[in-house]
Amino acid sequence: MSADPVDYQTLVFPYARSSDQQASKPVSHPVVIAGAGPVGLSAAIDLAQAGHPVLLLDDDDRLSTGSRAICFAKRTLEIADRLGVGQRFVDKGVTWNTGKVFLRDDLLYSFDLLPERGHRRPAFINLQQYYVEGYLLDRARELPNLEIRWKNRVVDVKSQSDGALIDIVTPDGTYQLHCDWLIAADGGRSAIRRALGFESKGQTFRDRFLIADVRMVADFPAERWFWFDPPFHPKQSVLLHQQPDDIWRIDFQLGWDADPEVEKQPDRVIPRVQALLGKDAKFEVEWVSVYTFGCQRMEKFRHGRVLFVGDSAHGVSPFGARGANSGVQDADNLAWKLSLVLAGKARENLLDSFDVERVQAAEENILNSTRSTDFITPKTAVSRAFRDATLELARKWPFARRLVNSGRLSLPTMYAHSPLNTPDTASFAGTMGPGAPAADAPIRINTAPDWFLTQCGNEFVLVTFLDVGSLSLLTPAALASLASARVPVRLLNVVPPGTRPHAALIEDADGYLAQRFDARPGTTYLLRPDQHVAARWRAFDVDAVLAALDRALGQAERTP
Amino acid sequence: MTTPLNTHLNFPAPDDFYEALIALHRDLTPAQSELVNAKLILLLANHIGDPTVLAAAMAAARARIDVTAQSPDQN
Numbered sequence: 001m002s003a004d005p006v007d008y009q010t011l012v013f014p015y016a017r018s019s020d021q022q023a024s025k026p027v028s029h030p031v032v033i034a035g036a037g038p039v040g041l042s043a044a045i046d047l048a049q050a051g052h053p054v055l056l057l058d059d060d061d062r063l064s065t066g067s068r069a070i071c072f073a074k075r076t077l078e079i080a081d082r083l084g085v086g087q088r089f090v091d092k093g094v095t096w097n098t099g100k101v102f103l104r105d106d107l108l109y110s111f112d113l114l115p116e117r118g119h120r121r122p123a124f125i126n127l128q129q130y131y132v133e134g135y136l137l138d139r140a141r142e143l144p145n146l147e148i149r150w151k152n153r154v155v156d157v158k159s160q161s162d163g164a165l166i167d168i169v170t171p172d173g174t175y176q177l178h179c180d181w182l183i184a185a186d187g188g189r190s191a192i193r194r195a196l197g198f199e200s201k202g203q204t205f206r207d208r209f210l211i212a213d214v215r216m217v218a219d220f221p222a223e224r225w226f227w228f229d230p231p232f233h234p235k236q237s238v239l240l241h242q243q244p245d246d247i248w249r250i251d252f253q254l255g256w257d258a259d260p261e262v263e264k265q266p267d268r269v270i271p272r273v274q275a276l277l278g279k280d281a282k283f284e285v286e287w288v289s290v291y292t293f294g295c296q297r298m299e300k301f302r303h304g305r306v307l308f309v310g311d312s313a314h315g316v317s318p319f320g321a322r323g324a325n326s327g328v329q330d331a332d333n334l335a336w337k338l339s340l341v342l343a344g345k346a347r348e349n350l351l352d353s354f355d356v357e358r359v360q361a362a363e364e365n366i367l368n369s370t371r372s373t374d375f376i377t378p379k380t381a382v383s384r385a386f387r388d389a390t391l392e393l394a395r396k397w398p399f400a401r402r403l404v405n406s407g408r409l410s411l412p413t414m415y416a417h418s419p420l421n422t423p424d425t426a427s428f429a430g431t432m433g434p435g436a437p438a439a440d441a442p443i444r445i446n447t448a449p450d451w452f453l454t455q456c457g458n459e460f461v462l463v464t465f466l467d468v469g470s471l472s473l474l475t476p477a478a479l480a481s482l483a484s485a486r487v488p489v490r491l492l493n494v495v496p497p498g499t500r501p502h503a504a505l506i507e508d509a510d511g512y513l514a515q516r517f518d519a520r521p522g523t524t525y526l527l528r529p530d531q532h533v534a535a536r537w538r539a540f541d542v543d544a545v546l547a548a549l550d551r552a553l554g555q556a557e558r559t560p
Numbered sequence: 561m562t563t564p565l566n567t568h569l570n571f572p573a574p575d576d577f578y579e580a581l582i583a584l585h586r587d588l589t590p591a592q593s594e595l596v597n598a599k600l601i602l603l604l605a606n607h608i609g610d611p612t613v614l615a616a617a618m619a620a621a622r623a624r625i626d627v628t629a630q631s632p633d634q635n
Contacts, residue, residue: 381594382594382598385591385594385595385597385598386598386601386602388595388598389595389598389599389601389602390598390602392595392599393599393602393603399606400602400606403602
């Protein structure tokens with residue numbers, strides 16, 4: 001594997017003075033985003049793609065130092081596709097679907113995270129955070145209405161009814177900006193959260209972990225390997241994972257008593273790595289970090305005109321890859337809603353659903369992450385006894401393997417109780433209920449192979465499943481009603497495999513689409529701009545669609 | 561109050577069972593015994609499966625245990 005032509009780790013983005021800094025009174029921007037990490041960049045691109053002017057501030061002038069978040073889930077890749085960077089992620093990333101769990105020297109079990117065929121994206125790729133940020137940044141720079149200011153640190157915020165007043169420190173001193181909307185993507189130690197007097201509360205864990213990224217040529221497969229009590233690191237856990245450029249992530253559990261400063265030293269790190277790889281292994285240590293973590297969240301992610309996304313809003317343990325992935329999904333959830341509010345097409349209360357849906361997601365992530373952590377780091381003697389008993393039983397019996405928890409890996413949240421959902425009035429099999437993220441499937445458009453999800457997103461999409469020979473379920477009158485809806489609705493007409501090619505039809509190439517959506521001729525789905533299901537019916541009814549659209553725009557309870 | 565947990569005598573030979581349970585731990589250290597007990601609970605719990613029965617059994621096992629009687633350094 002050759003190194004990427006751009007060394008994203010060494011890029012420095014020069015600070016440039018903005019004319020805003022000498023304005024006599026604070027210049028106002030519609031949207032300011034604090035933090036150019038994966039989450040802030042995703043939100044910025046999403047809003048800028050929709051045509052809004054976006055100002056992105058970052059306190060630094062470089063991308064991520066060290067690989068940091070490396071596991072990017074299928075759902076995040078689908079969002080990245082919508083943002084125009086998914087293919088770069090996948091081309092560079094190491095694709096994997098399989099995880100293995102070992103107890104001491106023995107393989108306990110392995111799992112396949114994507115056992116189904118017919119999805120464009122794999123369950124996971126591994127890609128260093130600096131590549132993720134670098135590719136997002138390359139995309140951001142293609143958007144003329146997206147301005148990035150480096151070395152602009154938000155230090156104080158005053159919340160106002162019409163937005164926020166922000167104090168920013170630069171190498172040239174401090175200046176003030178006003179914004180109508182502020183997105184706080186400024187990380188776990190969010191200055192915005194602190195300035196507004198909010199807390200991210202939860203549980204911290206008494207354990208320390210060492211990340212050693214090593215460069216080596218090795219013939220381990222591209223799989224997630226997790227050991228409990230391995231002979232090379234007794235009584236603790238170890239995780240091994242491949243990254244691009246022949247870099248391997250090794251994560252050693254150290255225990256609470258480990259001294260973080262001492263453990264970072266090469267004379268401590270190298271023997272640990274050698275114990276795993278063998279004393280003759282050739283490797284270079286790329287990056288070392290000793291970390292602790294907590295599982296916590298803010299009570300609410302929307303505070304008037306200030307919206308918290310990613311680590312500023314919530315934190316989890318790394319086991320499960322639920323940090324960066326959930327942050328990007330926060331941005332995905334927020335962007336279309338804020339875009340419609342900015343465009344005057346939805347009322348501000350639509351943003352309350354961002355809070356409801358993403359708080360639910362954070363709770364789900366924290367629950368899964370806490371359970372994994374309790375298994376990996378038992379807090380009491382009896383908890384350890386049950387953990388060890390589970391591992392011993394798992395050698396022999398499958399039931400116990402299902403209890404072994406080395407991380408429950410990130411899956412998208414189904415917003416089952418979202419106020420934006422229209423409840424089903426007919427019965428459907430499968431998992432594609434209101435609130436679920438739409439499943440992918442291979443399709444053909446006029447004989448050209450493509451993927452269903454590339455046709456969805458960025459606006460509302462009405463998917464109708466047709467019989468062979470049919471071109472549309474919609475009468476001209478229904479089409480006219482739909483065209484007069486308050487937001488655009490794109491129509492996708494799906495036909496069964498083998499139908500005569502037609503540019504206006506989507507052929508369900510292998511029948512997976514109808515299967516995954518439990519569709520019959522007449523079945524109709526309304527998908528939100530973030531590809532989640534808003535409503536579905538067994539037969540098309542334009543009034544039902546318009547009512548569901550209103551509800552998905554947060555207009556469910558109309559005042560007479 | 562009805563409970564899904566069968567608390568009526570269900571052992572065909574109660575004394576035999578009790579003797580076997582004690583014998584199971586013969587010659588084991590306390591740590592080994594703790595592991596054996598944990599494995600036994602997991603095996604039986606999976607055999608039962610029904611979450612309402614398991615929840616009732618857990619509640620019955622913990623009933624009338626005075627948490628405040630614990631010394632603060634125990635955990």
